[in-house]
Amino acid sequence: MTEPLRLGIAGLGTVGAGVVKIVRQKAGLLEARGGRPIAISAVCARNRAKDRGVSLDCYDWEDDPVALAQRDDVDVFVELMGGSDGPAKAATEAALKAGKDVVSANKALLAHHGQALAQAAEASGAVLRFEAAVAGGIPVVKALTEGLAGNDIERVMGVMNGTCNYILTRMESAGLTYEQAFAEADGLGYLEADPNLDVGGIDAGHKLSLLASIAFGTQVAFDDVELEGIGRVSIEDIRQAADMGYKVKLLGVCQMSGRGLEQRMSPCLVPALSPLGQLEGGTNMVVIEGDQVGQIVLRGAGAGEGPTASAVLGDVLDIARGTRVSTFGQLSDKLVKAEPAKTSTPAPYYLRMSLLDKPGALAKVAAVLGEAGVSINRMRQRSHEQDTAPVLIVTHKTTRAALDEALCAMKGTGVVEGEPVALRIEQV
Amino acid sequence: MTEPLRLGIAGLGTVGAGVVKIVRQKAGLLEARGGRPIAISAVCARNRAKDRGVSLDCYDWEDDPVALAQRDDVDVFVELMGGSDGPAKAATEAALKAGKDVVSANKALLAHHGQALAQAAEASGAVLRFEAAVAGGIPVVKALTEGLAGNDIERVMGVMNGTCNYILTRMESAGLTYEQAFAEADGLGYLEADPNLDVGGIDAGHKLSLLASIAFGTQVAFDDVELEGIGRVSIEDIRQAADMGYKVKLLGVCQMSGRGLEQRMSPCLVPALSPLGQLEGGTNMVVIEGDQVGQIVLRGAGAGEGPTASAVLGDVLDIARGTRVSTFGQLSDKLVKAEPAKTSTPAPYYLRMSLLDKPGALAKVAAVLGEAGVSINRMRQRSHEQDTAPVLIVTHKTTRAALDEALCAMKGTGVVEGEPVALRIEQV
Numbered sequence: 001m002t003e004p005l006r007l008g009i010a011g012l013g014t015v016g017a018g019v020v021k022i023v024r025q026k027a028g029l030l031e032a033r034g035g036r037p038i039a040i041s042a043v044c045a046r047n048r049a050k051d052r053g054v055s056l057d058c059y060d061w062e063d064d065p066v067a068l069a070q071r072d073d074v075d076v077f078v079e080l081m082g083g084s085d086g087p088a089k090a091a092t093e094a095a096l097k098a099g100k101d102v103v104s105a106n107k108a109l110l111a112h113h114g115q116a117l118a119q120a121a122e123a124s125g126a127v128l129r130f131e132a133a134v135a136g137g138i139p140v141v142k143a144l145t146e147g148l149a150g151n152d153i154e155r156v157m158g159v160m161n162g163t164c165n166y167i168l169t170r171m172e173s174a175g176l177t178y179e180q181a182f183a184e185a186d187g188l189g190y191l192e193a194d195p196n197l198d199v200g201g202i203d204a205g206h207k208l209s210l211l212a213s214i215a216f217g218t219q220v221a222f223d224d225v226e227l228e229g230i231g232r233v234s235i236e237d238i239r240q241a242a243d244m245g246y247k248v249k250l251l252g253v254c255q256m257s258g259r260g261l262e263q264r265m266s267p268c269l270v271p272a273l274s275p276l277g278q279l280e281g282g283t284n285m286v287v288i289e290g291d292q293v294g295q296i297v298l299r300g301a302g303a304g305e306g307p308t309a310s311a312v313l314g315d316v317l318d319i320a321r322g323t324r325v326s327t328f329g330q331l332s333d334k335l336v337k338a339e340p341a342k343t344s345t346p347a348p349y350y351l352r353m354s355l356l357d358k359p360g361a362l363a364k365v366a367a368v369l370g371e372a373g374v375s376i377n378r379m380r381q382r383s384h385e386q387d388t389a390p391v392l393i394v395t396h397k398t399t400r401a402a403l404d405e406a407l408c409a410m411k412g413t414g415v416v417e418g419e420p421v422a423l424r425i426e427q428v
Numbered sequence: 429m430t431e432p433l434r435l436g437i438a439g440l441g442t443v444g445a446g447v448v449k450i451v452r453q454k455a456g457l458l459e460a461r462g463g464r465p466i467a468i469s470a471v472c473a474r475n476r477a478k479d480r481g482v483s484l485d486c487y488d489w490e491d492d493p494v495a496l497a498q499r500d501d502v503d504v505f506v507e508l509m510g511g512s513d514g515p516a517k518a519a520t521e522a523a524l525k526a527g528k529d530v531v532s533a534n535k536a537l538l539a540h541h542g543q544a545l546a547q548a549a550e551a552s553g554a555v556l557r558f559e560a561a562v563a564g565g566i567p568v569v570k571a572l573t574e575g576l577a578g579n580d581i582e583r584v585m586g587v588m589n590g591t592c593n594y595i596l597t598r599m600e601s602a603g604l605t606y607e608q609a610f611a612e613a614d615g616l617g618y619l620e621a622d623p624n625l626d627v628g629g630i631d632a633g634h635k636l637s638l639l640a641s642i643a644f645g646t647q648v649a650f651d652d653v654e655l656e657g658i659g660r661v662s663i664e665d666i667r668q669a670a671d672m673g674y675k676v677k678l679l680g681v682c683q684m685s686g687r688g689l690e691q692r693m694s695p696c697l698v699p700a701l702s703p704l705g706q707l708e709g710g711t712n713m714v715v716i717e718g719d720q721v722g723q724i725v726l727r728g729a730g731a732g733e734g735p736t737a738s739a740v741l742g743d744v745l746d747i748a749r750g751t752r753v754s755t756f757g758q759l760s761d762k763l764v765k766a767e768p769a770k771t772s773t774p775a776p777y778y779l780r781m782s783l784l785d786k787p788g789a790l791a792k793v794a795a796v797l798g799e800a801g802v803s804i805n806r807m808r809q810r811s812h813e814q815d816t817a818p819v820l821i822v823t824h825k826t827t828r829a830a831l832d833e834a835l836c837a838m839k840g841t842g843v844v845e846g847e848p849v850a851l852r853i854e855q856v
Binding site for chain 1: 446450454460461463559565567570571574575577578579580703706718719720722723725726727728729732734735737738739740741744746749751752753758759
């Protein structure tokens with residue numbers, strides 16, 4: 001095979017420009033590893049005039065990504081535009097329909113339309129790969145789809161939004177408020193144009209839904225992901241958690257249980273000394289638990305030009321080598337529609353609340369928890385000078401339903417001021 | 429494709445029995461993921477009568493692994509016998525010659541004969557995969573060969589012998605001597621029949637040489653690995669290292685520099701708070717550094733029935749899916765014969781020595797280091813009641829050659845008692 005594998009690259013932001021650079025600078029290496037030369041036929045982006053730090057003169061320019069996707073001289077359509085609909089979707093569909101393989105970094109597109117796109121790929125015999133869509137440079141899609149395919153996967157967990165982890169780490173290490181850390185991340189250019197994609201957990205939720213599909217052989221179901229962002233995490237909770245040996249992380253968890261498919265993206269406490277607890281700054285981590293392999297931890301840069309381009313090239317080289325893996329690891333008609341779990345796997349919870357300084361207040365809270373079947377593992381009430389006393393409780397394993405019942409009943413006690421904070425403690 | 433992929437399994441120890449169990453118990457899952465049923469045609473081991481906890485009645489039995497490897501009803505020869513020569517080699521060669529794909533867990537065989545076996549595979553159009561040979565259940569061969577193939581790899585590091593890491597961890601956490609921790613590991617059945625394979629670094633060195641070949645496109649060169657086991661690591665060094673913020677690990681490092689290919693397997697100090705430093709007990713970790721992706725860390729169980737069988741099944745399912753990757757990631761005739769580096773990349777070193785209690789002793793040692801061009805970063809001399817004073821030195825980055833010159837000159841000073849300990853501090 002000496003025919004080059006010809007790419008059409010749509011989207012020339014940081015990652016797109018990075019891919020072009022690697023293809024130009026590492027031609028020998030890529031050919032040796034892929035078994036054939038990697039070439040670029042044409043590129044496409046919104047602004048042709050922009051300087052991207054790499055010459056594009058030797059590639060055809062297309063204004064329309066759909067036209068790029070359909071070109072006869074394109075074998076692989078590389079989609080780096082982003083967006084769950086619009087041009088990215090139209091061009092990806094056009095490429096697959098035309099039998100072109102697609103390499104995509106577009107988590108939103110896959111999370112919303114993964115099943116239909118997988119079907120479209122199979123219909124024309126194309127493959128659709130998306131390593132770059134999940135956890136940047138970490139080859140986690142490959143690990144889960146291929147390397148660990150002999151396992152029944154029990155749980156996948158991940159810190160998959162570097163911006164959120166940066167904000168939480170800065171809150172802890174520098175004592176910043178959420179607003180201050182957010183502003184700092186914004187100033188560094190870490191936030192998406194719509195920051196809610198990051199801090200609302202949506203971006204990480206997209207990634208989680210893709211991993212869940214591979215792990216459990218289910219159709220991607222992003223709409224079923226329980227989403228809670230980090231906007232309500234306070235410096236107080238981070239400090240108290242640290243004091244008890246935990247870190248607060250925006251943690252994605254998916255697992256299949258008798259209850260159905262659980263997919264959660266929410267702020268959780270994890271043991272400070274666990275690999276997840278030790279993860280600082282913008283780095284990503286994915287933990288995969290299989291019945292045979294036990295726990296596998298993968299850690300690396302979750303974003304940025306080099307890491308994301310590395311993931312794109314990994315997929316491109318697979319295609320060059322002739323590797324043909326189904327989008328989510330099995331034929332799309334084998335993927336079942338998972339029933340979302342109505343309740344989550346029991347876990348301990350961290351609770352923080354302000355109690356009015358009245359005799360018997362703590363007893364009332366304890367009673368309410370007991371009546372709901374939530375038992376207390378640790379409790380702390382600190383000395384205080386205000387009218388309210390800060391109280392921390394770590395429960396034993398409980399269901400979220402029992403906890404919610406207790407939290408609801410607490411309102412009726414008249415001794416709890418404001419809303420108690422409740423954070424799941426994920427056992428890792 | 430509904431024709432089953434038919435395995436012939438040679439070697440029915442823990443891992444072999446584990447593979448049989450998975451094939452029996454997960455037939456549906458494996459077929460869905462592999463795209464075709466996975467079947468076992470025949471098996472082979474030394475002792476037919478042994479109870480392996482799984483029924484073998486429905487598989488043909490072969491006494492001779494070479495005969496097994498050549499059977500018409502075997503598509504994939506699964507080699508789980510071990511040993512760098514003898515039956516394992518003969519059977520693997522026979523399988524490849526007959527055009528059978530081979531999945532091997534045999535690090536010694538690959539480390540000694542990898543290049544010839546890769547050539548044999550290509551000659552008949554077979555593939556030879558060996559995920560299970562390196563770091564047990566961690567899909568590191570796949571990550572390096574495929575997922576990170578778009579990178580120039582800069583360095584690969586790994587703690588890849590769980591037994592050694594267990595011994596070192598127990599020395600630190602329980603204050604055991606090397607001999608005590610060794611005896612404990614032996615009692616738990618953690619040691620190979622020839623313990624030097626573990627504690628001499630040979631087993632881990634085999635694995636390192638395989639990763640180096642993939643990383644740098646070089647022919648496997650196990651004989652060029654600088655090997656130093658953990659037998660000379662003392663509890664004193666572990667304590668002193670901990671006190672300065674380091675952990676002692678049997679660390680494999682390979683990197684390609686202007687000096688040539690460096691492959692070292694030796695006790696090193698790594699920062700206690702780094703992922704490698706935080707690794708405890710029998711767990712394995714591999715750190716891959718690529719020019720695009722930055723640092724990727726992979727962590728998981730490095731041995732045992734489930735993890736190793738998981739790796740075997742990953743390779744089997746790749747073959748079922750039709751994936752054909754060259755043994756070391758490129759055609760064997762592209763693999764260059766690497767020049768082993770004559771000197772290693774400069775690094776700081778930890779030195780511990782006993783100084784005779786004479787005026788000017790410390791000055792003499794400092795002078796000798798200075799004359800060799802080795803500069804001192806930190807030095808500690810502790811109070812003492814004996815005739816000798818324990819002295820610790822951490823150097824700035826230096827070459828091993830300069831250090832050896834200094835160590836040699838120290839003997840001539842007449843103030844150093846015995847052999848100084850010198851451990852490389854690997855910057856991670």
